[in-house]
Amino acid sequence: MGKKTPLYDCHLIAKAKMVDFAGWDMPLNYGSQVEEHHKVRQDAGVFDVSHMTIVDFHGKDVAMLLRKLLANNIDRLVPGKALYTCMLNEQGGVIDDLIVYKMSDEFYRLIVNSATRDKDIAWMQKQASGFTIEMTERTDLAMLAIQGPRVRDKLANVLNSDDLQAVLALKVFHAVQLNHLFAARTGYTGEDGFEVILPAKDAAAFWHALLKADIHPCGLGARDTLRLEAGLNLYGADMDESVTPLVSNLAWTVAFEPAERDFIGRVALLKQKHEGIAECLVGLVLMGPGVLRNHQKVIIDGLGIGEITSGSFSPTLNKGIALARVPAGIGQRCRVEIRGKEVEAQVIKLPFVLSGKKNNIVTA
Amino acid sequence: MNNSIPKKLKYSRTHEWVRQDDDVLTIGITDHAQTMLGDLVYVELPEPESNVETGHECAVVESVKAAADVYSPVSGEVIEINEALLESPQLINEDPYGKGWLFRVKPFESEIAEDVAKLLTADQYTKQVASEAH
Known part of the structure; x- marks a missing residue:
């Protein structure tokens, strides 16, 4: 028996074919992964991505730590804005890829992969020693990805009018914390949509409201073909610690400027660049x-x-x-x-x- | 999982089904096999007029998730293939025992008795599927 997300029972009710994914019991599909794929491209789908690891960083040294920890530069962020980045080792190898949301000067939220959770947490803790920060893994939260061209229309039947207005106003790669949920205009499908984070206890009711609004449940099978069509890398397949972002179509996520920002892996990447890719x-x-x-x-x-x-x-x-x-x-x-x-x-x-x-x- | 296993067909341990109509055998993959594979998107069938051999790979079925070899349950000459599958492999998902058939074989007379004797009845195949689930 694997770990269960707060939506496990919802998946069984929706007749999911469940599989093991990095120690979690996750839905592979709810009948046909190809149909689910088309729903997201043409209509609207929802994925349970609660297996992903949410880590909140609070404290006065957070920005200083993340400048060192991440290959992309969080100084590009204003509150409410997100960034895709790699977290590298000293050799420039990719420990993980992640999204970092800046919520305020002293609060950043990182979302990392579930398969790499243990080593990510260990690495972050190690690098954080000496910094005045507090790092909290948010196992109390659930996360849903709601994706597809008709999501915006359909959310009108799910959210109250204030929340709806705030969510629909989000620009791409922006996020907002509302009373009961955190919403970001991000995803892993190449379609417009949102990723929503909410308390685990509220997840099932929210899921049912989405399904009632004719947003289709989609499993990890469709998630994989959608991200591949969108040209988005999968950690562990397309990159890992043996390769750098520069040979993984991720050079655009590495901020070499300003030159004085000494992020982990910088020296190795500059050497690789100098020697030729x-x-x-x-x-x-x-x-x-x-x-x-x-x-x-x-x-x-x-x-x-x-x-x-x-x-x-x-x-x-x-x-x-x-x-x-x-x-x-x-x-x-x-x-x-x-x-x-x-x-x-x-x-x-x-x-x-x-x-x-x-x-x-x-x-x- | 409540897969259908028609009583009147014979089965191989490798999840092919066989239907005998006079001296022609029609072969496909079982409902259980297509369920395990998920949405089929590509098939490679044997050449018409080629010979297939019992227990040897003779076709490939690929879903989004995985590729699987199909083993011929009998020896004989391929007399017809289901060309509709080349355009519409999902017929195997939709109708594994009907429109999703793979190919037809005229068995070699010298081997047919032995080949058919080795095939499983629906009851035997049902037990095998159940035992694989545990």
Whole structure:
């Protein structure tokens, strides 16, 4: 028996197929993950993401600590604004990727992955020694991701008018703390939507209100194909401690300026940059029918080989798609080895799908 | 999980079903197999007129989640494949024992008796599925 989120019983009622995910009993799908995927692209879906780890940092040294702990620069934030960033080790390897919300000068909220929870907490505690901060893991909270083009309309039947107004006014990557819930205009699907954090005891009632508003329950299966189409990395598959953000399509999340901000991993990243970036993470679309899978070999004529880090099937494109780590300088074509056969794939600029629209895809 | 296992079909331990109509055998994957795989999005079927061998890989079914080999429950010549699956693999999810059939085989006479004897009855297959769940 794994850990249960506050919505576990709700998943059973919704006839979820439950699976183990990083020690949690989580819904894989509620019947068809492809249908759930399309609901989020075309309509509205809700995901239970309460397994993710919410850590609140309070105290006068919080900003100072986060300037050191995170590769992106929290000084870019004003209260109510969020930032996507990696947390690196001294070698520049990715310990985890996370979202940091600035709530005030002395209060920041970090949301990290559940699979990396133990090492993240240990690392943060270690780095926090000597700083005047208080770090609190919020196991008392539940978290829901409400995603899709029709979410804004449908929330009118869920929230009271004051809350609705505040939530709908949020700009992308902004957050607000209301009386009973925290809402952020963030997500992991490539669609518009919100992530909502609320007390665990209120989660089931909120979930039922969302379902009643015709927002469809969606499982981890759809969450994975949606994020892949959106070109968003999955920690543990597309990056881990053995690679840096610079070879993981995440250079944009590393703030080298101002030069005096000495974040952990900075020296290693500058060295890697100076020596030349030998690999990159790109999107692949299979030209013919089939499905791309993790760890398949990618062959680039005259350049060498690479490997698929996340492969699946895109319900939107109806094609096999993948993220792959390949030698830098890859052109527009490569081959992927599937069951001993080499098949043609197109290299594309990410994402595959953006706000419901197919992006950059040549259907030749 | 309340999967259907029709009484009139025979089954393999590797979750294929077999229906005999005179001297032709139709083969597919069971409702249990498609449920475990989830939404199917791609199939590779054997070449028509090729030979398949008992217990050997002869087709691949892929869901969003995973790829699975299909093992031929009998030896024989492939006389027909379900071409509708190439465009609509979800037929396997929707109707695993009907529109979701994979291919038809004319069994080798010398081996058919032995092959069919090795197949499971619906009751035996039901027990196997139940035991795998524990």
